[in-house]
Structures are given as C-alpha cells and as structure tokens.
Amino acid sequence: MIKRLQSITNRVSSYVAIVGILILWQFLSAMEIVPKFMLPSPLDVVKAFIFDFPLLMNHARTTLLEAFFGLAIGVSLGFMVAVIMDRFHFIYKAFYPILIITQTIPTVAIAPLLVLWLGYGMAPKITLIVIVTFFPITIGLLDGFKSADSDAIQLLKSMNASDRQIFKHIKLPSSISHFFAGLRISVSYSVVGAVISEWLGGFNGLGVYMTRVKKSYSFAKMFAVILLISIISLILMEGVVFLQKISMPWTKGENKL
Amino acid sequence: MAKLSVNNISKSYGKREIIKDISLEVNDGEIVCLLGVSGVGKTTLFNIISGLLIPDGGKVLLDNKDITGESGHISYMLQKDLLLPYKTVLDNVSLPLIIKGENKKTAGLKAERYFKTFGLDGNQDKYPHQLSGGMRQRAALLRTYLFSQEVALLDEPFSALDAITKRNMHSWYQNVMEKIKLSTLFITHDIDESIVLSNRIYIMAGKPGRITQELKIEDQKPRGEKFVLSKEFIDYKRWILNVLDDGEIK
Numbered sequence: 299m300i301k302r303l304q305s306i307t308n309r310v311s312s313y314v315a316i317v318g319i320l321i322l323w324q325f326l327s328a329m330e331i332v333p334k335f336m337l338p339s340p341l342d343v344v345k346a347f348i349f350d351f352p353l354l355m356n357h358a359r360t361t362l363l364e365a366f367f368g369l370a371i372g373v374s375l376g377f378m379v380a381v382i383m384d385r386f387h388f389i390y391k392a393f394y395p396i397l398i399i400t401q402t403i404p405t406v407a408i409a410p411l412l413v414l415w416l417g418y419g420m421a422p423k424i425t426l427i428v429i430v431t432f433f434p435i436t437i438g439l440l441d442g443f444k445s446a447d448s449d450a451i452q453l454l455k456s457m458n459a460s461d462r463q464i465f466k467h468i469k470l471p472s473s474i475s476h477f478f479a480g481l482r483i484s485v486s487y488s489v490v491g492a493v494i495s496e497w498l499g500g501f502n503g504l505g506v507y508m509t510r511v512k513k514s515y516s517f518a519k520m521f522a523v524i525l526l527i528s529i530i531s532l533i534l535m536e537g538v539v540f541l542q543k544i545s546m547p548w549t550k551g552e553n554k555l
Numbered sequence: 556m557a558k559l560s561v562n563n564i565s566k567s568y569g570k571r572e573i574i575k576d577i578s579l580e581v582n583d584g585e586i587v588c589l590l591g592v593s594g595v596g597k598t599t600l601f602n603i604i605s606g607l608l609i610p611d612g613g614k615v616l617l618d619n620k621d622i623t624g625e626s627g628h629i630s631y632m633l634q635k636d637l638l639l640p641y642k643t644v645l646d647n648v649s650l651p652l653i654i655k656g657e658n659k660k661t662a663g664l665k666a667e668r669y670f671k672t673f674g675l676d677g678n679q680d681k682y683p684h685q686l687s688g689g690m691r692q693r694a695a696l697l698r699t700y701l702f703s704q705e706v707a708l709l710d711e712p713f714s715a716l717d718a719i720t721k722r723n724m725h726s727w728y729q730n731v732m733e734k735i736k737l738s739t740l741f742i743t744h745d746i747d748e749s750i751v752l753s754n755r756i757y758i759m760a761g762k763p764g765r766i767t768q769e770l771k772i773e774d775q776k777p778r779g780e781k782f783v784l785s786k787e788f789i790d791y792k793r794w795i796l797n798v799l800d801d802g803e804i805k
Contacts, residue, residue, distance in 0.1 A: 450637050456605045457702055458627025459654045467650065471641040548641050548682040 338518035346518035360503040365488040368427020376435030423495040431484035438480025442473020478542040564613035572763035584736040588749040591759030605631040630702035636695040638683035645679040651702035673697040709741035
C-alpha cells in the first residue's frame with residue numbers, strides 16, 4: 299500500500315514538473331522575453347500540430363514503415379547472429395571484437411554513403427535501421443545466453459539432453475529479459491535512425507518534413523514534428539513493455555518489472 | 556544382486572586426487588546414504604555415477620550393465636532445487652519426459668498422475684517462486700523420479716531447508732519412499748538425517764576421499780519422533796561421531 303502511494307506521488311510530482319515547465323515556457327514566449335519566431339510557445343506548437351496533422355500522419359506512416367521493416371530485419375538478424383555466435387565458439391571469438399568496433403562508427407557518418415549506394419528510396423533508410431538495431435539485440439541475447447544457470451545446464455546434461463534441447467529449455471528462456479532490454483533500445487534507435495536517414499534525402503517521411511519546415515523557418519512546425527517523434531517513441535517503448543509482460547507471465551507478482 | 560554398483564572409482568584433477576578407489580552398492584529399493592564432511596569428493600562421485608564426469612579408473616554398473624560415462628540412465632537431483640523460474644510446476648516436473656522425446660501433452664498427463672502422491676496437487680499451474688521451500692523440494696524430487704525410476708542420486712536434498720521444514724520433509728519423504736520404492740543414493744553431512752532416512756550409511760573421509768566405514772541401520776518403521784529419541788538412535792550417532800573423529804586424526 300505504501301509502495302503504491304509512493305509510486306503515485308512520484309508520478310504526480312513528475313506531472314507537476316512537466317506542467318510547470320510548460321507554463322514557464324508559455325510565459326517566456328508570451329512576454330516576448332525570448333523572440334517568438336525562435337521559440338514558439340507551447341500553444342503555437344499545439345496549433346501547428348493540429349493544423350498539419352493530416353500531413354504529419356502521412357509522413358509518419360512512411361517513417362513508421364521504414365522503422366518497422368528495419369526493426370524486423372534487424373531483430374531477426376541480431377537473433378541469428380547471437381545464436382550462431384553462441385553455438386560456434388570460434389565465430390564468437392573472431393567476430394565479437396569486430397562487432398564492437400562497428401558500433402564506434404557513428405550512424406550519421408555512414409548514412410550519406412548509404413544514400414549514394416542505394417538511392418533515395420526506402421532501401422538506404424531500412425539498411426541504416428538494420429545496422430543500428432541488430433547490435434543491441436545480439437549483445438543482449440549473448441549476455442542472456444551467458445547468464446543461464448550452469449547448474450541447470452548440468453541437470454539437463456545428466457538427463458542426456460541434446461545441445462538443442464538445452465538451448466530451448468534453458469538458454470533461450472534465460473535470455474528473454476535481456477532480449478527485451480535490447481529491444482527497448484532498438485525500438486527507439488529505429489525511429490531516430492529513420493528520421494536521420496530521411497534528412498539526407500527522400501520523398502516522404504518525418505525527416506523529410508523536418509528539413510522542409512526548417513527551410514521555411516517555421517519553428518512551430520519543427521517543434522510539432524519533434525513532439526510527434528517523441529510521442530511515437532514513447533508509444534513504441536510502452537508497446538515493448540507490454541509485449542514483455544505478456545511473454546514473461548512468470549514475473550507477474552514478482553515485482554521485477 | 557545390486558541395482559547399482561560402483562567399482563573402484565578414482566578421479567583426480569591434475570595432480571590433486573579427489574577420490575580414490577571407491578566402491579559401493581545400492582540394492583533394489585534401498586535408501587543408501589553417503590555421509591562425510593564438505594570437500595571430501597561426494598559431489599565428484601555423484602557427477603561420475605550420473606555420467607557427467609568420466610572417472611580415471613573404475614566402473615559404474617546399473618543392473619550389471621556398464622554405464623560408466625553415460626548420462627541419461629540415473630536421475631540426479633543437484634544441490635539446488637533448480638526449478639526453472641519461467642516454467643510452471645507441471646512443465647518443470649514433466650521436463651525429463653519432454654527431454655526423452657515425449658510431447659508436451661502426454662508428458663504433462665503422465666506427470667500429473669504423481670502430483671497427489673508428492674503432495675503437489677493443485678499447484679500444477681503455479682510458478683516455482685510461488686511455492687514454499689518444502690514444496691519446491693518435493694517438485695524437484697518428483698522431477699527426479701520422473702526422469703528415471705531406476706536409481707536416484709540426491710545431492711543434499713534437504714540442506715537448504717530450515718530445521719522444522721526439514722523434519723516434516725523427512726517424514727513425508729519416508730512415506731513417499733514406501734509408495735514408490737525408488738532405489739536412492741543420497742549425500743548429506745547431517746548425521747541425524749542419515750540415520751533417520753537410510754537403510755545403510757557409507758562414511759567418506761580423507762584426502763583423497765575414500766569410503767572408510769559402512770553402517771547398517773536396522774529396520775524400524777516408522778522412524779518418527781520415538782526413534783530419534785531412542786537409545787538405538789543415540790548409539791548409531793555415537794558410533795558415527797567416533798568414526799568421523801578417527802578420520803580427522805588420520
């Protein structure tokens with residue numbers, strides 16, 4: 299009961315903080331302390347959001363489609379790489395360092411290259427998203443496989459279980475929470491990755507919309523699209539949390555989530 | 556004829572000899588205890604009997620058939636209950652049948668038949684963390700039993716339980732054993748437990764570990780409160796303590 303109260307007060311205080319910041323922001327821009335054309339008031343942002351809503355949705359559809367395909371391919375690829383690396387130790391030893399090194403290459407730096415190679419369609423965007431999303435999945439799963447209880451593996455071995463059975467009954471389920479931790483990161487990367495790659499060229503998408511409104515100096519619309527992107531990310535993250543809850547029914551009432 | 560016989564088993568890691576020349580037998584339906592201090596090589600011996608480790612010398616025979624280094628014949632309950640947190644009790648318990656290649660449904664049905672005997676009825680769909688310590692142990696025992704009805708190895712099966720739960724488990728365990736007649740070899744370092752539960756006790760001592768003594772506990776049924784406070788019980792205990800002390804001096 300006390301815990302519950304605490305979590306409610308926590309939530310309330312964060313809402314109060316958000317509302318406070320919004321009021322302060324509205325005040326600063328209404329009083330013209332900050333020039334209005336540079337920092338539109340929250341109300342202006344909401345107006346722009348509503349005014350451009352159909353257009354925003356149209357662009358959002360493209361971005362979400364790219365994010366979805368990129369994420370789906372990235373997750374499946376990440377999963378396969380993790381399974382292969384877990385199964386064959388020499389592949390793990392050979393490729394793990396390379397995998398880490400590839401992550402030091404900034405996404406923004408390879409995006410223009412991908413555009414040159416693959417053109418202005420969806421292909422370079424999806425490719426970029428695959429590159430950024432598969433890594434957290436692979437690392438998460440590999441950590442998960444390693445976290446499997448060695449005694450439980452020993453127990454299955456005493457039952458004469460095959461490697462595949464050990465994988466199915468011990469390693470895979472032990473790595474589910476690690477997988478979801480990776481998926482949460484990958485999901486947010488996928489949206490950001492889509493937007494960044496759209497900046498560099500394309501015909502449709504929130505990133506394209508952003509570069510257009512930037513060129514016309516409509517700050518309110520800039521903020522509106524930023525707002526939309528964070529709302530999308532938030533919804534997707536919540537979706538992952540929900541998915542985790544239904545695929546890990548044993549954690550219910552364990553207070554782990 | 557012995558159900559399980561272990562002949563002259565030795566094992567060393569590098570230059571360190573863990574166990575040397577160990578021979579023992581478990582007859583059909585017998586409960587045999589392996590008693591000794593920690594680090595004497597009891598778990599190593601179990602790993603060998605279950606086929607997880609290959610001995611440097613010696614043989615393990617089940618029904619006179621050589622099974623040295625082969626796992627899958629003898630069921631083994633490790634020190635922790637090792638119920639998988641992400642499987643329901645029923646799925647946990649039927650796991651050995653699934654490993655043997657049965658489908659989930661028939662394995663579940665087979666396993667469910669024993670839930671009453673093992674005092675687990677009504678807990679089929681619960682997850683392990685919802686069970687008490689004693690129930691978890693019973694579920695682990697049932698899983699062990701479903702794996703093989705030949706011989707079971709139990710590595711300190713009740714050591715993680717508190718004293719009161721442990722006592723209840725002892726009487727429960729004796730009742731179940733009456734019903735299922737499972738030949739059992741179990742490890743403990745609890746002298747009282749070894750006397751209460753077993754038909755025969757092997758005492759292991761030394762470095763490398765060897766079997767130094769063997770003690771037969773005369774049949775007394777039921778072995779409840781009365782037995783624990785009886786003179787016979789105290790005599791057995793005194794004898795064991797003496798043997799263990801001698802082992803220390805050597």
